[in-house]
Every structure is written in structure tokens, then in C-alpha cells.
Amino acid sequence: MDHRQQENQVAAISEENDVVTLINVFTVEPQHQQKLVDLLAEATEKVMRHLPGFVSANIHKSFDGVRVANYAQWKSREHFEAMLKNPAVLPHIGAVMQFAQFDAHLYEVSIVDEHA
């Protein structure tokens, strides 16, 4: 059963969540934006979400057509770094690098201000 058909999934941003956050901004030619979204979704479904420490991946398309951003949460830096070294991840990174650049950095949540 494809879990993505199960329900509306929601990721939470909170100062009290014990996670690290990867913000990865990819740049692509506009004609490749949806292809990149599909590849990242596939990598998440097939590999990432089964790895220890995965919390969420949230894939965004820019209105300007030339960016895709992944806002991803992992339980710790150690889990994130282990993912980068996982042999199952490499082919997915390689496929993306054929046609996209990326700028990825790791963050902690500092302040959440949400409308009441």
C-alpha cells in the first residue's frame, strides 16, 4: 500500500521539536522543475523515509519556475550525516546532479511565530 494515498500528511515546525532542519534550494531550468520534484519525491519514498532519524521532507516549487526547495527534518545531525554516506542514497543524488544545482545548509529552529 502506498502510504502517500493514506491521508493528508502534515509536518510541524516548532521550537520544541527535537530535530535538525535541512533547507536545500535547488536551481533548475524551468522545463525540469517538475521532473526534479518527482525525483526528490521518489527518493524520499523509496529511500529517505526508511532511514533512521528521518522525520519529514517537504518539497516546494518556486513560482519563478527555476527553484525547488526541500525543507527536511531529521532527528539529529548524526542521522543526517549517516544518510549522506548511505550507499542507497548516492544514485538518487547522482540523478539529480545531472540537471540541477543545489545549496544545502543545516539549521536549528530558533523562533516560531504563528498567527493565532
Place this chain on the structure above:
Amino acid sequence: MDHRQQENQVAAISEENDVVTLINVFTVEPQHQQKLVDLLAEATEKVMRHLPGFVSANIHKSFDGVRVANYAQWKSREHFEAMLKNPAVLPHIGAVMQFAQFDAHLYEVSIVDEHA
């Protein structure tokens, strides 16, 4: 009463949320990272959260010390663009531009994959 003292605030990322997402990555000298977080939090508290269409602002500090990312949600592009033209916002942008660069783009949520 300072609403920030009231409770743990949580922002939600969902494919079904009817929002647009601003991902704004600021770069700063490491000694200015916390000052930038404080200025952005102040601007959010004093101005942004009172504007029509504000949904959330989520301020992140990079572990490398030289970035601050704001993951912000607005009800529509029109609300976001009206904010940019609001005279009350300008002094806050000006204060930030004294010591930080930024790279801001507007996105829609494409796919959320959250660990069960």
C-alpha cells in the same frame, strides 16, 4: 501580554494548506547571526503578524553560523506583495540590510512526506 509567552507555537506544512511560502535565506557575519534572529523576531512581533494574510514566520539559525533562514507562510501572493509595500515594514527591512544579504523566493508546497 506578550503572546509569545503563552504557549508553544507550531506551524504546519501541508499540501492542503492554502498558503504561499517564502523561503528567505540571509547571510551574515557569524557575530551578527543572533542579532539578525532578534531583529527578524521583533519585526514579526511588532509588524508582520498584525498584517492581513500573515500565517506564520519560522526563523532558523544555521549551524555554520553565517545564515539565518525565514520560512514564512502567507495566505496568498497578494497578501505577501502588499506586505512588501507596507510603509511599516520598510524600517525593519532597512535595519536588516545594514549588515545582512538575503535571497528570497516564493514557493508553493508540492509534496509533504512525514514519518508515520
